[in-house]
Amino acid sequence: MDEQMTIGETSKKWGLIYGIIGAIIVLISAMFDLSSKGLGAQAASGFLGILIAFGIYFFSTKEFRDANEGILSFGQGFKIVLLIGLIAGALRGLVFYVYIKVVDTEYVQRIVEAQIEAQEKMGATYDPDNVPAFMKFFQTAEFFAASSLVNALMGALIIGLIAVAINKRTNSQLV
Numbered sequence: 242m243d244e245q246m247t248i249g250e251t252s253k254k255w256g257l258i259y260g261i262i263g264a265i266i267v268l269i270s271a272m273f274d275l276s277s278k279g280l281g282a283q284a285a286s287g288f289l290g291i292l293i294a295f296g297i298y299f300f301s302t303k304e305f306r307d308a309n310e311g312i313l314s315f316g317q318g319f320k321i322v323l324l325i326g327l328i329a330g331a332l333r334g335l336v337f338y339v340y341i342k343v344v345d346t347e348y349v350q351r352i353v354e355a356q357i358e359a360q361e362k363m364g365a366t367y368d369p370d371n372v373p374a375f376m377k378f379f380q381t382a383e384f385f386a387a388s389s390l391v392n393a394l395m396g397a398l399i400i401g402l403i404a405v406a407i408n409k410r411t412n413s414q415l416v
Contacts (some may be wrong), residue, residue, distance in 0.1 A: 244308070245308060245309050245310075246304070246305055246308035246309060248305070248317060248320050248321055248324070249324075251301055251304060251305045251321050252301075252320070252321050252324035252325050252328065253324075253328065254301075255297055255300070255301035255304075255321075255325045256324060256325040256326075256327070256328025256329050256332075257328065257329075257332070258297065259293075259294070259297040259325055259328075259329035260328055260329035260330075260331070260332030260333055261332070262293055262297075263290075263293075263329050263330075263332070263333040263393070264332060264333045264336035264337070266286070266289070266290060266293070267333055267336065267337050267340075267389065268336065268337075268340055270286055271337070271340060271341075271345065271348060272345075274351065276352065276355070277351070277355050290396075291396075291400060294396045294397075294400045294401070295400050295403070295404060297325065297329075298322050298325065298397070298400060298401040298403075298404035298405070299404040299407065299408065301321055301322070301325060302318045302321055302322065302404055302405055302408040303408050305317065305318075305321060306408050306410060311410055312410055312411060312412060313405075313408055313409055313410055314409065314411060315405060315406070315409050318401075318402075318404075318405030318408065318409060319401075319402065319405060321405075322397045322398075322401025322402065322404065322405060323394070323397050323398070323401070325397060325401070326393045326394045326396060326397025326398075326401060327390075327393070327394065327397075329393050330389060330390035330391070330392070330393025330394055331390055333389050333390075333393060334386040334387065334389035334390040334393075335386065337385060337386050337389050338382055338383070338385070338386035341382040341385060341386070342382050348382075349380060349381065349382055349385065352380070353380050
């Protein structure tokens, strides 16, 4: 009989893999400033991220199912993809935070300047004294790191559950 795999083992392994890949993608996007390269670059980067996420969630739940006598319940799959999203999002957010705070300290300022430029193109004026205090939080490295974690968890809920639905098998389906 083959060694069975636990939800924790699967989640840690694939969460670290996804976290490293996600961190590399975020760093490449930030280094080449893809957010300012136009909609095409942003869409390509986003599509690549979705494909990688689906692949990670699909292969992780398939590996778990194959290692556990061909059985994967929806609940087990949900736990796996949610933990993978949590681990990967935390790792990606931490790497991005360090990058913004240590390596490229002007990153947030460039994003803010691009937002101001876009507002001015639409006819709005920007007065930094009129920006509410709570809005300034959305222009910090902490927000960018936290949003990376939230995005990973949202991806786990949407993309991951699609992969779980594909790989789900119960005892009744094996007969």
